[in-house]
Amino acid sequence: MNIIVCIKQILDPEIPPAKFKVDTVAKKVVCPEGIPLVVSPYDEQAVEAALRIKESRSDAKLTALTLGGAGAKDAIKHVLSMGVDEGIIVNDDAFEGSDAFGTAYILSKAIEKLGDYGLVLCGRQAADWDAGQVGPVLAEYLGIPVVTVAKEVAAVDGKVTVKQVLADGYRVLHMAMPALVTVSSEIGQARLPSGKGIVMAARKQVTVWSSQDLGCDPGRIGSGAARAELAELFVPSQDRKSEIITGKDVAEAAGNLAGVLRREGAI
Amino acid sequence: MDDHRGVLVVGELGQSRLATVTRELLGAGRRLADELGEPLGLLLIGDAVSGCDTEASALGVDTLYVAEGPHLAAYNGDVYMEIAGTVAGETAAAVILMGHTTAGREMGPRLAARLGGSLFTDCVDLALDAARWLVATRPVYGGNAMAGFVSKTLPQIATVRPKAMPETAACTGKNMSTVAVSTDSTLSRIELSEVVVEEAAGPRIEDAGVVVAVGAGVRQEDFGLVCDLAQVLGGAVGGTRLPYEEGWIPASSQIGQTGKMITPDLYVAVGISGAPQHMAGCTGAKRIVAINNDPEAHIFKMADYGIVADYKEALPVLIEKIREMTGA
Numbered sequence: 001m002n003i004i005v006c007i008k009q010i011l012d013p014e015i016p017p018a019k020f021k022v023d024t025v026a027k028k029v030v031c032p033e034g035i036p037l038v039v040s041p042y043d044e045q046a047v048e049a050a051l052r053i054k055e056s057r058s059d060a061k062l063t064a065l066t067l068g069g070a071g072a073k074d075a076i077k078h079v080l081s082m083g084v085d086e087g088i089i090v091n092d093d094a095f096e097g098s099d100a101f102g103t104a105y106i107l108s109k110a111i112e113k114l115g116d117y118g119l120v121l122c123g124r125q126a127a128d129w130d131a132g133q134v135g136p137v138l139a140e141y142l143g144i145p146v147v148t149v150a151k152e153v154a155a156v157d158g159k160v161t162v163k164q165v166l167a168d169g170y171r172v173l174h175m176a177m178p179a180l181v182t183v184s185s186e187i188g189q190a191r192l193p194s195g196k197g198i199v200m201a202a203r204k205q206v207t208v209w210s211s212q213d214l215g216c217d218p219g220r221i222g223s224g225a226a227r228a229e230l231a232e233l234f235v236p237s238q239d240r241k242s243e244i245i246t247g248k249d250v251a252e253a254a255g256n257l258a259g260v261l262r263r264e265g266a267i
Numbered sequence: 268m269d270d271h272r273g274v275l276v277v278g279e280l281g282q283s284r285l286a287t288v289t290r291e292l293l294g295a296g297r298r299l300a301d302e303l304g305e306p307l308g309l310l311l312i313g314d315a316v317s318g319c320d321t322e323a324s325a326l327g328v329d330t331l332y333v334a335e336g337p338h339l340a341a342y343n344g345d346v347y348m349e350i351a352g353t354v355a356g357e358t359a360a361a362v363i364l365m366g367h368t369t370a371g372r373e374m375g376p377r378l379a380a381r382l383g384g385s386l387f388t389d390c391v392d393l394a395l396d397a398a399r400w401l402v403a404t405r406p407v408y409g410g411n412a413m414a415g416f417v418s419k420t421l422p423q424i425a426t427v428r429p430k431a432m433p434e435t436a437a438c439t440g441k442n443m444s445t446v447a448v449s450t451d452s453t454l455s456r457i458e459l460s461e462v463v464v465e466e467a468a469g470p471r472i473e474d475a476g477v478v479v480a481v482g483a484g485v486r487q488e489d490f491g492l493v494c495d496l497a498q499v500l501g502g503a504v505g506g507t508r509l510p511y512e513e514g515w516i517p518a519s520s521q522i523g524q525t526g527k528m529i530t531p532d533l534y535v536a537v538g539i540s541g542a543p544q545h546m547a548g549c550t551g552a553k554r555i556v557a558i559n560n561d562p563e564a565h566i567f568k569m570a571d572y573g574i575v576a577d578y579k580e581a582l583p584v585l586i587e588k589i590r591e592m593t594g595a
Contacts, residue, residue, distance in 0.1 A: 011408075013408070013409050013543070017568070100376075100386070101380070128407070129414075130407050133379075136372075139377070145345060146344065149525070166462075166518070167518070167519065169465040169518045172459070172460045173458065175456055186512065186525065188512060227386070228418050229416065230414060232415040233413070233415075238569070240555060241572065242568055242571070243572050244567065244573050246574075250580040253576060254576070254584035254585040257556065259588075261533070262592050266533045267533070
């Protein structure tokens with residue numbers, strides 16, 4: 001059974017907030033120098049979910065798929081070194097500026113070209129734009145059922161069983177394959193690449209497909225097809241007091257804090 | 268614009284009434300509908316939803332679309348999608364709003380894919396520009412930045428972050444009409460076998476005036492101290508992802524992007540670094556207090572008051588002082 005995991009390379013969401021800068025004129029986040037891009041953590045967790053399925057059934061073959069330019073190969077190599085079997089990059093100047101719908105369309109064309117698959121896994125959202133759109137839109141374009149925000153995914157025979165995170169617990173859902181699942185952080189930490197994995201990954205060829213290879217409709221890709229426009233991007237103002245309460249020792253500081261809160265009527 | 272008209276809210280049900288997020292959506296929806304000079308519709312899907320008509324009418328709904336049946340008791344992605352897609356298509360609403368909830372996170376993108384509209388998820392503000400296109404503001408980059416998008420396509424679909432918009436007070440009530448929606452098409456590829464509720468004892472964090480939250484900086488054996496602080500403050504206990512994943516708080520107590528969005532008067536963060544994924548859930552708090560032993564912790568920038576201290580030293584004193592002050 002083929003499992004396809006869609007991944008995206010993004011600015012490291014764990015960078016210190018002080019290093020996070022926005023160019024409000026260009027409406028872009030400024031990548032701090034010397035900080036390498038990473039695979040979006042939710043996507044790494046989707047890879048982790050796929051690897052766990054592979055451990056449970058010997059016929060599982062994992063293919064990572066990413067849309068991207070120069071850095072895409074690093075993202076693919078990273079997940080190959082985690083244990084993914086194959087990597088595919090879809091890249092074309094014509095893809096530049098595609099929104100979630102354009103991206104999902106391109107990915108759907110690549111998945112259709114791959115053909116035989118049982119399960120498509122995505123992160124619940126990319127940890128840069130946090131939209132969570134590509135996964136469910138991709139499922140619609142592929143005409144397959146979808147469950148989002150999973151904390152556990154099992155694939156037994158032709159069926160996938162998902163534990164979907166709810167605000168007050170979780171629920172268990174079943175779908176016949178092929179199906180798409182988006183994976184949440186509740187699945188737990190993704191494994192690190194192994195030394196052997198890194199060596200294996202270095203030897204693997206990564207397939208690259210262009211828009212023409214996929215037969216994409218030019219009217220559905222790129223910035224021209226975008227359904228909305230980014231009008232502004234800014235760092236929200238922080239109106240908190242950010243006051244550190246001190247004292248000669250911890251006990252006094254704690255006492256002073258209680259005093260401040262009491263005076264303000266908060267306690 | 269073309270023949271799209273009106274605002275449609277895809278509602279959810281709470282306990283024998285509209286869910287809080289739906290009441291919030293109706294406030295925003297009514298405002299947008301008035302600006303457009305167009306009607307506001309509400310779609311309710313469920314086992315028994317007609318009981319909500321008085322409430323819907325009081326919140327300014329012009330047309331209530333009811334999809335009712337025992338097979339609709341629990342949210343099913345495929346079945347609900349079919350109904351919402353049909354109603355959205357037939358009414359040709361220009362704006363479609365839903366909560367950024369389990370159902371909304373799935374139905375929003377799927378509806379946009381089917382109807383060919385624009386989509387904005389997890390919105391905290393909605394407005395119209397001069398040409399009456401929807402302008403949606405939403406946090407991006409884990410809340411480090413805010414982005415404002417302008418739609419270029421109809422219909423315009425938005426999922427709205429719970430608690431981001433105020434609930435509106437009931438008005439005098441409109442002359443609401445009710446339309447029954449066919450629920451014949453119930454083909455589902457998704458089968459639900461079990462719902463597991465993991466709820467904490469005591470007050471719910473989304474209702475509590477005071478919430479004390481525990482993060483990765485607290486050791487599990489000290490969890491009792493955090494609970495004691497919550498108890499003297501008459502508050503609820505919540506936490507970040509790690510204590511939930513390690514099983515010492517239930518799912519219903521997790522605060523943040525995946526868990527609850529809360530808006531207490533006082534939020535006390537103990538051993539919490541202030542990662543955006545968590546802070547997304549508590550930025551609506553009136554006052555934020557942080558206790559952390561790392562003076563560089565981001566939480567101090569996000570807090571009103573902080574003490575740089577080992578929680579094991581600070582909490583017992585704080586608990587004692589509050590007891591003295593309040594007699595709790």
